[in-house]
Amino acid sequence: MKTITVFTPTYNRAYCLHKCYESLVKQPNQDFVWLIIDDGSTDNTEELVASWIKDGKIDIVYHYQENQGMHGGHNAAYRLTETTLNVCIDSDDNMGENAIQKILDAWEHIKDKPEFAGIVGLDADPDGKIIGTTIPESIKETTLYDLYNVHKVLGDKKLVYRTEVVKKYPAYPIFEGERFVPLGYLYQLIDQDYKLLPLNEVLCDVEYMPDGSSLNILKQYRRHPKGFAFSRKSRMKLAKNFKDRFKNAIHYVSSAMFTKNGSFLKESPRKFITFLAIPFGILLNLYIRFKTKGEF
Known part of the structure; x- marks a missing residue:
């Protein structure tokens, strides 16, 4: 079994999803599976993913569900993930250069330390500029809450969690007629019980699309x-x-x-x-x- 699940919730993003795919194909370390959560797309996402699966360049699992929003996509990903670690790369983002290897190298330091829920790394824009600020090198462990509220780090960061940890917590609620619950709800729950290992390495290249929630x-x-x-x-x-x-x-x-x-x-x-x-x-x-x- 692979070590990491890279999961991508997507809704009508066939026009840009290929960028994420290409960034994963380029990873020197292929110790991952790409889990695509198709959240009710009406474009050609299914056909596009089927062509990639046929090509066989990377391991891909495709899951279709009725539209529930980003948090519903995360619910499905956590339910379906079977690997040791998981990380979300959004449909308009790219996996950072050599990011899989960077995650695995960091994982070696905490895999036998159950008090750690996972790793928090950096996001960068398409030009390679860090989103917000880096993490102070003096910090050897943190929670996501402390990272922003105590250490005053700025900008989106990339979270890599132990799958067994996220499965312990309640799923995001689904409200009739709505399609969004802030993802920070789960992260704050995890913060009450676990720590994160800071990693000052870019794990994700982020592009904020006009139709994105950000x-x-x-x-x-x-x-x-x-x-x-x-x-x-x-x-x-x-x-x-x-x-x-x-x-x-x-x-x-x-x-x-x-x-x-x-x-x-x-x-x-x-x-x-x-x-x-x-x-x-x-x-x-x-x-x-x-x-x-x-x-x-």
Whole structure:
């Protein structure tokens, strides 16, 4: 069995998915399987992937499901993955140069240390520039929360997890009529029990596409308020300081306004902070409505 599953949730991305494929074909170390989660595509994704499977250049597993959104794709990937490690490379991104070998080299340092959930590495843009900042070399272990909130690292980072770890936690919830739950929900749960090994190596080349969620976050926020409210409740509960709890309470109030949930205060895990956040949540909600007017 291979060591790593590289999984890619995709929805109508046949026009760019070949870039990800080519980056995987170029990996000198082929100790991986590419798991493609086709989240209800209506383009020629299935035919394209079938041609790659026929070519036999890399090991590919194709799974089709009705559209559930990015988090639903992650649910399927974690359910189907059988390898020791897993890493997500989005359909508009590329596996970094020699990234599989870099992951395996880092894995040797922690594979016998069960307190580590996995590895956190770097993302870069198509020109090779690091997204955000690198990780301070003095940090030998961290959580994702501490990486951003204590060590003040900036920008998206690439996570490689032990499969046995991610399988311990609940799947992302699926809300009827919505297709998005922030992926950080699972990562924060893992942070409560495990550490990550920092790796100052580029594992993924990221290109933010016009139709991607990263560049459409306010629209996502408004289209999927139940998913965002769920995430904010979890973050409020697990946050380590008042500032973080209050910030998430503001967003929770805003999302509750979009869902017209009159019980939001009763359902909050931090009722007093949520009460204090109401005026700010109203302002945030009005701001998002203004910025997305004409879209709904």
